[in-house]
Amino acid sequence: MTGSSCSADSALVGEQLAGSAPQALGWVALEQSGPWGAKAFTASHLDPELGRAIEAVAAEHDVRPVLVRRPGRHADEHVDHDHDARRLLVAHTRPGATWLLSGTIAAPEDVLALDWAAVRDGDQEAVRRSLPSLVPVDRAQLLVCTNGTRDVCCAVEGRPVAIGAAAAHTGRVWEVTHTSGHRFAPTAVLLPAGTLHGRLDVDGASALLAAADRGETVVSGSRGRSTWSGPAQVAELLVREATAEVSLDALAVPACETDGDQAWTATVTHADGRRWQVRVVSEPTDVERRESCLKGPVGLRRWTAAVTESALR
Template identity: 30%
Template sequence: MTAAERFFCAEAARTRGDSLAGTAPYGSVWILIEYRGGWPPNGFDGLDLDPATKGLVFSAAQAVRARMLLIRRHGRHSPEAPRRWAVLRYDSSGAHRQQWGTWSRDEDLAQIVDALGTPGELGRPPVVLVCAHGQHDTCCAVRGRPVGRALSERWPNLVWECTHVGGDRFAANVVVAPDGVYYGNLDARSSVAAVEGHLTGRIHAEHLRGYTDLFPPQQAAVAAALGRFGPAGRHDYAIVETSREDDRWRIRVTGRPPGPAALDIEVRSYRTPPSQLTCRGLSMSSAVHYEVTSIRVG
């Protein structure tokens, strides 16, 4: 296959017009482990670590449904500096609950298990994660690395490159944690605008994949509210009621000023025709699309 014939899942998704809204995976806990060597295709699972420690951390992560990500700074690899780990928890109050530590030996990672049993510290700024996991999917590296560079130049202390976060075809993907907000279809310029908006309490709908504490149709409803009434903060909209009938949802959303006080949003889901959704996956798969059919104020 020549370079011109090479398949890139992100280009194909843009050509198809794949919808971003409603594609953020559910979750509220993140485990970050700084690893400066090569990242295996399966991330933490593929690391050659002490088996006992690795099994302990993996079991503890599974118990709380935490997403485990390897991280590194863009372009900065100082072997002398201590490697870091973190446990991040989403808090619906808007507080950033985080616990950070360092590790030099594999056994030091057992500290993560203890951290999973504590609420975490308050007062830390959010973490900006850029998927640049080229061994998992080509588009994550091709599109993620320039975004990692641009964001690191702007916010060097907040930004980390990370392993697979899901949704390869939406590369470049950025996750702000522990806020639990996914952004996709980013490039260097749009990523800076998206993160700047996020940090100043003005989340835009354009590149929003969803909030990880919501289920896909709820994510689509909030994205529609942001698209219709303008950017808003992470907690300016809340889901208060959701009902379903077959492939349709009715979702009641409340808002804070200056946005509407309440919205009734209807969402329809359907499966797209089968297509190749990742660069490496040769099988054809369909995806679920969430379409907002109506928004009513009141």
């Protein structure tokens, strides 16, 4: 490898983006400005005991917690220095039932009152009962990873995208602590869809928000939808590419079962009744690349996928 960073290495070897999104039905984004450490929930101006408690309850309910801040401020110019009130974003990603809530909480510990099971299950009313300050948000929010203490690529590559996109889309863009996949920087998650995107630029960020406003998604640069596992993400994106389907909620993956070592069969369905069986295999290669700038090279695996059956119902 001749790349100077993990993101350069990844691009150099042509690492696939599809299937690399973390899996989570729900996302909870707590505003925490100021500097972030590599493990931001316990290494920021947030009380570390509270941070550990948030991480624990989120893990218990299969919800992805992140910290966010508005782009463009110096890390030490944190708005919560003199008071505890801050924004909270809560999203559910299941196709056909996505929603995004936003509101101000009086103190960061209020997030523990959230009905985390309802976030996972998509019960918006129960979530709002648990934190009445949360209200529905109609327009998607883009969270761009910029946490340079976790991986320098996220700051060097991600922060300019966050700042540029925020200038063009006031109030719709945040810096975020971690979306996984440093090597795909600049990387971002779009809420409430839960779609992850890599190797992003400012124009690409604008395209994502414009597509979201139309109820669509952007396949180019997509890492997958966090609603599903990696193999299911690969299957969904394969069908999108084959059919040129961009409607966000047109496709679902109701089943994805392993049928051998590193092999799966996924069922992809369309809202119009079509369905596809897709075989997905994760195969080793003789290529190495770094997963992050702080780690050594490891063997790269590649996804292969093919439709084995399609039908109309």
